[in-house]
Amino acid sequence: MHRVQKLSILALTAMCALDGLDLFAITFAAPVIGREMAIGKAAIGLVLAAALAGMALGSLFLSPLADIYGRRRPLLFSLLMMIGGTLWTALAGNLFDLIGSRLITGLGVGTMAAVINPLAAEYANAKRRDISVAIVNLGLPAGAIVSGILAAWMIPLLGWRALFLVASGLGMVMLAIVLLWLPESIVGILSRGGPATQTRLNHLLNRCGQPASVAPDAIRPRARRRSIRLLLTPAELPATVAAAAIFFLFTLSLYYIQSWVPSLITGAGHTVSQAALAATAMSVSGVLGGSAFAFLVPRLGLKRVVIAAVTLTGLAIALFGVVPMDLPVLVAMSVLVGASTIGGMVNLYAILSRNFPPSARASGIGFVIGVGRFGSALGPALGGLLFSLGHERTMVSLVMAMPALLAAVLLLRIRQRDYA
Incomplete structure (x- = not known):
């Protein structure tokens, strides 16, 4: 370039x-x-x-x-x-x-x-x-x-x-x-x-x-x-709805784990400083892991990399619910969560950029991101509701891992589009 x-x-x-x-x-x-x-x-x-x-x-x-x-x-x-x-x-x-x-x-x-x-x-x-x-x-x-x-x-x-x-x-x-x-x-x-x-x-x-x-x-x-009307045509509507559903499901799982990691760690008896250490590790690994996933795209293909990252996100959230609550284990899990969630998110944006025709690209991406914001708000709230009903970390994390895994299944089933 x-x-x-x-x-x-x-x-x-x-x-x-x-x-x-x-x-x-x-x-x-x-x-x-x-x-x-x-x-x-x-x-x-x-x-x-x-x-x-x-x-x-x-x-x-x-x-x-x-x-x-x-x-x-x-x-x-x-x-x-x-x-x-x-x-x-x-x-x-x-x-x-x-x-x-x-x-x-x-x-x-x-x-x-x-x-x-x-x-x-x-x-x-x-x-x-x-x-x-x-x-x-x-x-x-x-x-x-x-x-x-x-x-x-x-x-x-x-x-x-x-x-x-x-x-x-x-x-x-x-x-x-x-x-x-x-x-x-x-x-x-x-x-x-x-x-x-x-x-x-x-x-x-x-x-x-x-x-x-x-x-x-x-x-x-x-x-x-014309851009909004174009997204509602029979040729574009299925792809728009599928992209919005995938983004919503993934952000629901992502924001649950990102929001609740510090509370889960302090709830296990660790200090606020130790929880902050895990949160920082998650952020740093997000940048590094996201970069690693991005550089795999030319070698493995965009869709394969995104499916791998989104699936790994679901598995990492589920694992966070079952691993021992020892600090080294929790920090290691935070690193895995950070790398997979950010790796999935940044490459999902790349799929979105391919998914819509140029004349409706900003409208399409904006719609999908807007729908995803509701997932980002619902994820932490749904996790809090499940905890308030008396469910333990294991059950809540397994439930909240499911949307990401469902998003991976949807990604497997949709046809990748490639608008210039």
Whole structure:
């Protein structure tokens, strides 16, 4: 790939890391915020849920803008929402401010997630497309790790508000990069249409070291309001529903285990610090394991790698419920869970990028991610309900492993699509 393409992928990875930093900062700051503002756990739960709700709404309802107005404009809009929401969080004085600011931040993150993945697929050449999408999405767990490091240093020294000021400052840097340098993709240029389409295409091709010539039939009118209708056609609806079901089932299992690992470890008599060690091991192994799975794709094929990672996720969650609760064993299991869950997730995004036609790619990915957000909210809640009904770790983990295994079965049965 040309240098411009590689740098564009790097910029998208940095934006995904910013998402991770932004999302996880509130989880680290929540205990301090609760004490400072004298709000209870139920209210903090509303603050955390507001971001998830915003992400779902952004993915479902704002992502189609990228199929109408090109990729860069919605990307800029999502960055502005994230910056504004994060600044509002830093200045929050009450519960209303916190809920409103996290909702706005979530809208930005949800929209960005649906735009970044099509852009990654469209910047890369056919040979590097899958690994490019996977690498971009590895930014999220990397950002979570950075968020934890910054929180451990900044919150005791400068207070929790400083963490969000830093996040908003980094967002402004990314906004400048997108505004001044990041190119539109070819699909984005075509979706915008207009008399300057040929000129914009030639300029992009020149930047990427390609011949500045495009066939006249490649320049088509703007796809305004057509992307959603395209997803509902008989040719596209089955693939859209199947992708949404797989994503929902996988995120249900994934967020159960990611949310409950610290509580399960402390519930077994280990300290909070030891639980944090296991959670950190899970995050680091997620980045490393996700990278390993991504680099296996050219050798084994995307679908095989995703099925292996999703199946391993289900098995790892089930094993977490039956292994002895000794700390070394739990840390080892956390490493396995982190590698398999992130390995599955980042490569599922690569499948999504192949699954939808270019003119409806952002809408399709946004819809699937939006449905997946409901799984991310339901997973921890369903686990909590099962524990509250008196079920033990073994039974709950076996039950919560089933959605991931069912997702693997669905992946086996569907035909892999490969839109350019």
